[in-house]
Amino acid sequence: MRDGLTIGEFATLSHLSVRTLRRYHEAGLLEPATVDPFTNYRYYESDQIPTAQVIHRLRQLDMPLAEVKSILATDDPEKRAEFIAGHLRRLEAELDRTRAAVVSLRQLLRPAAAELEVELRSVPARSVAAINTPAVALEDALSWFDTAMNELDAAFPSTERTGAPGGLYANELFTEGVGAMTVFRPIRRPSRVGRIEILEMPAADLAVTVHAGPHDDIDVTYGRLGAWVVSHTLGIDGPVHETYLVGPRDAVDAERWRTEIGWPVFRVSPA
Template identity: 40%
Template sequence: MAVLLSIGEFATMTRLSRKALRHYHDVGVLEPAKIDPETGYRFYDTSQVRSAHLIRRFRELDMPVAEVKAVLEAPSESVRNEVIEAHLRRLEEQAERTREAIASLRVLLGSRSSDSSADPPIGFRSEPAVAAAAVTAVVGIDSVVEWWKGAVSEISTVLSGAGVTPSGVVGGLYSIELFSEEEGEASVFVPVDVVVPPVGRVHMVTVPAASLAVAVHSGPAEDQTYGQLGTFVAERGIGAAGPVREYYVEGGVEICWPVTSVASV
């Protein structure tokens, strides 16, 4: 049988402060079982203890109050679980970003700007124009990784369905605006020797020829490799207009910066 509890007793049982309980009442997440009309004192009953514990756990996991309310008021277990799973996925993604940031910071702390021995080797090559199956879109910098995964999967499905074998590795073209404005054009492409009919977002393109300075990156701190490669090109005055490229090779990523010509380097 439920028993009425003072706000102090309820706070002790749930580790939710008076301030927190008043806030959750105000936003409609946890309303008192009774409010004294004369004193305004809030009373809770013992059946609400579990809900309060859930609220506290969810908030400790940074679940927004609106989602906490949606969980508590979910019309079915499946709907409730969908809300919880969506939040857990966000937490996992955030944890992965945190791990990557920590690893990148360790790399930076372990290197010295005056010591070039840790810099990746930089080479040069000319890429001819090639026909490729591609997905192109204007994307935001925060969503480009997920977009890239979807694009690669879509191209792979289309080529497999058409019985076409790639003639080269997966590559990407990324506009300067993607980095400077946090939104810009990006293309993922797979070289092919035959014309592939357009399906969904996949279409044929000609990847233009380019002279490139190239550094291979592996592990965390991709921005550091970009910085080292860009610095190398800028200090020699050999940079050319055009998007940066990436080629996704075994063991890492070839980061490619356009240069005026390989012959002049």
């Protein structure tokens, strides 16, 4: 008399294919309750069905086999939750990257984009309150930006601010994936607070355009501005300037966001 469920019966009940069950057995992820020593037939117990279903759900989320094995191996609910939460964060980040790529592709494939409006602007020297990092990875730039901007907002109330916040981004951040980054706020009386410094920003000549809407496709606007600079004037080395005329701190609706992009150019002669 056989003992337990055959692999075919277990596959039907767990909604995992026979091939998958064999692979999970070989990986030590879900071993049969018994294996007949003469026929090598695998037999499973009914109480293994919930485990099989958990594995199935985790694999649907593209969790690597090694991580699934770690989750099943621990009896600590907090550690299990930590493993799953970490994977979900990675999935969310991947989803954000996919969505941004889709938005950019739609913009790039649009047959007739509106003509880019560019202003050549001379920006005078000024003192601002700023936070700087000499090196940040591109994938960490957004979280670094949020933390730094929160510090600036906490240190200087709205009554002290004299303009929209901005950022300076070294070319290496985009070309190498790691580079210097600065966020700043124009302040009536800039002062040092914690890691906040007083930054003396030199005068600069910029080719300026405005990116409207979410930042998912801001790279398209960067590309169009760069092409304009190449064809109309002389671009120079230097950090790209961004000014957040309307941003996430000002409007929940991303369609209302307005980001000014300033590309450093050779000195513009006065009109």
